[in-house]
Amino acid sequence: MQPLNRGLETLLCSLVSGADQSWQGASPEDLAQLEQVSGAKLPAAYRAFLARMGRDLGTSRFSSLDFSIAKIISCYEQGVVQPDERFLLIGWEEDDEMMPHVFYDLSRPIRQDALVINRDLDGSSNSPEFETFREFVAWSAIYTLGILEQPCHCMGSLTNEKDVREHLDPAMAAMGFNSPIETGPYCGLYREQRAWLTTLAPIEIGPTHHGFMLGGPSEAELRAILGRIATSTPLELEIETWSRDEDEDEDESEDD
Structure with a gap:
């Protein structure tokens, strides 16, 4: 055991x-x-x-x-x-x-x-x-030591009439993400070699609306992940804020 x-x-x-x-x-x-x-x-x-x-x-x-x-x-x-x-x-x-x-x-x-x-x-x-x-411990650790340490991260929301994770879990698994610990319908924790995603729903409201935080090496890669979620699930996805470090901004300027 x-x-x-x-x-x-x-x-x-x-x-x-x-x-x-x-x-x-x-x-x-x-x-x-x-x-x-x-x-x-x-x-x-x-x-x-x-x-x-x-x-x-x-x-x-x-x-x-x-x-x-x-x-x-x-x-x-x-x-x-x-x-x-x-x-x-x-x-x-x-x-x-x-x-x-x-x-x-x-x-x-x-x-x-x-x-x-x-x-x-x-x-x-x-x-x-x-x-x-x-x-609580896993979400906090991933946020501070995983997502915030990435060159680029964003915040937003995922909404559905029923359980958000019912649709999100298979979509994340299809992209190679796994969950480090067992969680219930109000909390989603996902990791992949280059990115982290956490979601959290207000317990007093229900699992139909999750706030999310996603961190990874570049905005392009994060947008690709969010695009897969938006196109492969019935979830309503809204991005609220983006944050990029200076190196990421310089890389994008050079690409332009």
Whole structure:
């Protein structure tokens, strides 16, 4: 039987070579202490994540979000967050301008994981973000370490009367893209040798409207990918913004 988060770990190592050598896992005692102070039962996927990189995410760490088990435990022990069987703090936002924090909503378990939400400490705001924590980590890693590192990237939307991914998945597979981890209808993650695509739908609305981000070596190649999606599926595709680095702009000027 493969480890529960094998796909996620493989993805993180593909984005940063040797990333797993920088991880530090939490101990069984750490996990037991977190359950005790939080009053919550940890989902199996989250336990597996903490066991591999719960003490330190190393080169996979987020810029301002602290997912370390030590930080989470301290928030409960200091009374910053109150124990709750339903809402479990999993990510502490260090930047006041980037609030709120990241919580589990354990009343909505799925695929040995649970719904991830943005939540204020007083509970006044609860915003569903991802069906699972694995989707959250994978989407964030692909965006920051995959798409934004490409010479060219764009953002837009994909819309359909029913499930966007029902049509998008086969179209991406036909172009040689694969999905690094299992995801639900609200999140699509696709990679190919030269490009990355992520999609995300608002959970409170439904999987009929996905925002997308696509990154690759050139605008021409990205337009070719988008063209295949537009012509081979019934999806309504809208491009909102383009971003190119200076080298890409110079290359296109020389071609002109």
